[in-house]
Amino acid sequence: MAICEQDDTAQNRRAQSKAITGTAERFSTALASIDRQAPSLTYLGLGCWSAWNAIAFSGSFWLHETSNSNITENLMLVHLLACFVTLLLVALFADRCSKWVAKNRTTFLGGLVAAVGTFLICNARNEVLGAAVPHSTLTMLFNSGCVLAGVGTTMLFVRAAALFGTLPPHRALYRLAECTLFSIAIYFVLKGCPQPIAVAAFIALPVIGAALFCVRRKDVRGERQVLDTPVKLTRRFWVLLASIGLCSTALELVRAYVLISVPPTFAVSANVVSQLIEIPLMIAIMVAVLLAKSRRDGFAKMYSIAACALTVLIVCIAMFSLNTPAVASGAWVVCTCYNMVVWAMLYYLVYQWRGGALRIVAFGNAALSGGTLVASLLAMAYQASHISENAMKAIIALIGVAVLVDVLFVFSEKQINSMLLPVDEGGADSADDASSIGAARQPGRWKLACEEVARAAGLSARETEVFLGLARGRTAQEIADREVVSIYTIRAHTRSIYAKLDVHSKKELATLVQKHVDQAG
Numbered sequence: 001m002a003i004c005e006q007d008d009t010a011q012n013r014r015a016q017s018k019a020i021t022g023t024a025e026r027f028s029t030a031l032a033s034i035d036r037q038a039p040s041l042t043y044l045g046l047g048c049w050s051a052w053n054a055i056a057f058s059g060s061f062w063l064h065e066t067s068n069s070n071i072t073e074n075l076m077l078v079h080l081l082a083c084f085v086t087l088l089l090v091a092l093f094a095d096r097c098s099k100w101v102a103k104n105r106t107t108f109l110g111g112l113v114a115a116v117g118t119f120l121i122c123n124a125r126n127e128v129l130g131a132a133v134p135h136s137t138l139t140m141l142f143n144s145g146c147v148l149a150g151v152g153t154t155m156l157f158v159r160a161a162a163l164f165g166t167l168p169p170h171r172a173l174y175r176l177a178e179c180t181l182f183s184i185a186i187y188f189v190l191k192g193c194p195q196p197i198a199v200a201a202f203i204a205l206p207v208i209g210a211a212l213f214c215v216r217r218k219d220v221r222g223e224r225q226v227l228d229t230p231v232k233l234t235r236r237f238w239v240l241l242a243s244i245g246l247c248s249t250a251l252e253l254v255r256a257y258v259l260i261s262v263p264p265t266f267a268v269s270a271n272v273v274s275q276l277i278e279i280p281l282m283i284a285i286m287v288a289v290l291l292a293k294s295r296r297d298g299f300a301k302m303y304s305i306a307a308c309a310l311t312v313l314i315v316c317i318a319m320f321s322l323n324t325p326a327v328a329s330g331a332w333v334v335c336t337c338y339n340m341v342v343w344a345m346l347y348y349l350v351y352q353w354r355g356g357a358l359r360i361v362a363f364g365n366a367a368l369s370g371g372t373l374v375a376s377l378l379a380m381a382y383q384a385s386h387i388s389e390n391a392m393k394a395i396i397a398l399i400g401v402a403v404l405v406d407v408l409f410v411f412s413e414k415q416i417n418s419m420l421l422p423v424d425e426g427g428a429d430s431a432d433d434a435s436s437i438g439a440a441r442q443p444g445r446w447k448l449a450c451e452e453v454a455r456a457a458g459l460s461a462r463e464t465e466v467f468l469g470l471a472r473g474r475t476a477q478e479i480a481d482r483e484v485v486s487i488y489t490i491r492a493h494t495r496s497i498y499a500k501l502d503v504h505s506k507k508e509l510a511t512l513v514q515k516h517v518d519q520a521g
Helices: 002-037 041-058 070-092 104-123 126-132 135-165 169-191 195-213 223-228 235-259 264-291 297-320 325-353 357-383 389-410 413-419 445-457 461-471 476-483 487-501 506-520
Strands: none
Touching: 041 070, 041 104, 041 135, 041 169, 041 195, 041 264, 070 135, 070 357, 104 135, 104 195, 135 169, 135 195, 135 223, 135 325, 135 357, 169 195, 169 264, 169 297, 169 325, 223 357, 235 264, 235 297, 235 325, 235 357, 235 389, 235 413, 264 325, 297 325, 297 389, 297 413, 325 357, 357 389, 445 461, 445 487, 445 506, 461 476, 461 487, 461 506, 476 487, 487 506
16 A cells, blocks of 8 residues: 555656656747747846836936935945945856856846845835834845845846857947847836836836846857856956946046935936937947948947047036036936947957956956946045035046046057957857848858958968967967867967968957958958
């Protein structure tokens, strides 16, 4: 009798296991079907992340205490500190984090943590809980919500590192502009909803973003390669991080200086105007990408334009005291565009180096968060009257001069172009979906130009393969691993290639190929 009961139990367990397995398989099949029919859907998870930040830091929908902007500044300070620490941990322990960051369960966990934090942010205030809860308890709950939201949203952001890092650079920029438009659409849809529905949607945004990130087939875009392949970060990369931190400090200082002493309604109106301005800008970027010739020079120009616009804003603040809604809206627009260019450059490096996604993106966004954190501390010190009006203007002016020096001399367009080597964006291994820009799985202009240069120089078949790797910015070790040969063999081929082409570095080699691309285009 006991044996029969054991057999029945075992059969029930096997039946349950098969049912669970069958459900999981059907779920995976459904996701694959959605991904095939709407391949751009998964990238919009970053749009939900952007919408969450726009709503949180402007106080839209969830904040109604209009006497001052302390609440949003405290939110930004604690949230950014949590983001900064989480990003540094991810970057420093990238080898371990890469094993779990792309898993759906990790992504959903990040979304849930951020949603819980958002719930606490929206409810842990006097206007919600009233006098029934001590002020110290409210502060603790609010700060806990900020920390949870910071950790959770950062987990979602690093999830995008591999997803966008596998895209060709201009395609990644196109997707970023698309995500920005999607976040603007979310913002205005929620703005038209009743306040309780808007707040509920704000709380749910991280979970919705996590769900969108999970709508994809497993590793069809080479995510594991860019996550698992280690790269050696160059000196120029660290210079880039210093430049990002400096510009981020200046941007946040301008925004906070204008908004910190006014009611949150002022920030909300400035945010609305800025998003209306961003709509035609994002459309223009998407059109420009569709018409682009796969040149990396555009990224350097965009970075310089954003930095110059920042310098103009700083001059307006420091010299003319223009604390107006127009300046505040301009700060929001420049901040959005600057962040988008920085992310596009980081994804460019991931694509160029075919690895290091977590370290590159986490360190880059840590520089953005760190700069904003420093500026927030300065702004709060100014608000508390620890820094005088004239001293604050002097600080803003000095940072403006530092930004100008950085853009003109330290991290100029020339420096950016020497770091962002031209890459082949039209090859079969670079298309993210069937509708990709120039995807048609035909050799891109860059690869065709490389082959033409190789034929003209009389390179052998093996030298041509090595030459293609060098032109794409790969290191000798990466080429050796791909070709399954010794690194000494690759170095010998490299010396022969340099001699036949009469060049002395990867930069000169890339410039030579770019000339052929320009002549052909």
